[in-house]
Amino acid sequence: MTPRLLWASERKLSVESAQSMSITLDSDENSAWLILGGSAMVDDGNGPVTAGPGEWLIPPPKLRQQSFQGPLHFISVTFSAKWDSGQHLFPMNKTMLLEAGDCPRLEIEARRVVDAVASRVTMKSWYLGAHEVSFRDWLAFQEVLLGWMDCFAQVMEEQGVSTTIPDAADARFLEAQRILNDHNLDEKISVDDLAAAVGLSRRQLERLYQMEINCSPRVVFEKRRIQFARWALSRPDARIKEVAAELGFADISNFRRWFTRIQGVAPKAFAKWVR
Template sequence: MPRQHANRFTLDFYGLQPRLVWANERTLTQEFLDMETTAAEDETVAWFIEEGEVTVTYPRGGVVNARAGEWLLLRAANGSQHFTAGTRLMSLRFHLRLRGGKPLFARRRDVVVKTGDSTKLQQAAHKLVKEFDRVSAPGTVFVVRSRLSMVDNFRIEAAFMHWLGCYVETMQAEGEKPEAASRRDARVTKALIWIEDHPMRTKFSEAKLAKRCGLGINQLGRLFRADQGISPFQYYEYRRVELAQQTLKDSTLPIKEVSFELGFSSPPHFANWFTKRVGVSPRAWRTKIKPAQETSPLKVPSRRR
């Protein structure tokens, strides 16, 4: 059956929130061949199998398999993964969301892109991995990129945008439709952009946010709650928790450094804040989540203070 031509769609580019988690190429060692979870529920996971084979089994039913020369774009669900010995792959993890946190693609099913149909995707991924390796950007990109030069950041971002263009084109060609953006007050959109782009090391102020949106604090709060169901500060806190968990999971950055990256004045302050919102301490959460990772955390150089 001939492949359907991808329908073009238009969307405000600044209404998207793309973020790269990692991009690497490696031969899997024994300890990573069989893992209990793909951790694909919150992050978009894309694997290109260069050598070997992978099978993912889902607890609620369903099995998917990909062989050498094929891409596996995982559904938004956690499954157990089994790679054959000697498997070599490119692995990409990223977020592609609409402002407000809604994924651009619902990812209700796995997508296997067959050999011959994945050339553009493969080339774009190789370019991204090459840029990533060139600067030895380790760990959680959102944190580490603050330590890279402006030129290096632009080069990584350019390669990531190229990859996303190929990814979106591939998903559409496979029959996946982008989710429609919610129609919302332009001032709420402006608030979402400001919150999501706000540097975590800088103190957050609802008063400054309201002023930027041309509103009073109470008026902004009413509009924001009507759209998101929570206040602007609660949304900021949600993003902060998400980044804290991602940093603890995907890097070996010391907890002291994590606390400073997220704008806390001291590690105890960060630990109390994290425990109150997550239910366990940062150290306990990191210890619990590490065994479920697809790959070992990459080392992050400490920042001189």
């Protein structure tokens, strides 16, 4: 597993700018927001949870509604941490609300991450995937990210979220995952061909995926495509038509419908939000 820092920032937003960040988002990453002024709300299907000044709001990596009230001042850290099987290191299923005073080290480590990013990246976009960084900068990001994750893991364990290493996955599942990860994003995936490549029938492969990660091979591949789309749309010079073409969509309207169905928001609105 190689964790990735996706963004880290401390931001101050006006009432209007904060309201413009309200969005329905299908996220596959871990996020944590420390509210210093204003408020933030997340509804992940378990009811709304609102954080005010001096509180951490930690949403799960799933479909959620989120809204902000300004003037807003907050620290945000988002990262991806998954095992090779695709399972999340922190398998959260509901939003957490924590008093910052109960976990002071979390803010200290978050500020270390934010400072490392701010000193190395000109924030044309606050999504780090939109920036080219040197190997030494990448190492610096990994160093502060691991410090943050160590503290984050302690907080998660105190909240009852297990971070134990999962049992060894079936070798056929891991091989199927490797094939999916190597498959061109602009080409359709055949689950029948994938199953044959690992010596299983389609039904056996889908059953294996349900046992391992409670998800289908097709959904895994779609998540990889949507992650690329999110990264591509975060680039300051991104054009929706070009992003659609990179994913094999000849018709931009089909891309818009696909992205909106999975992500919960249109590509143009997402690009505006993430930048």
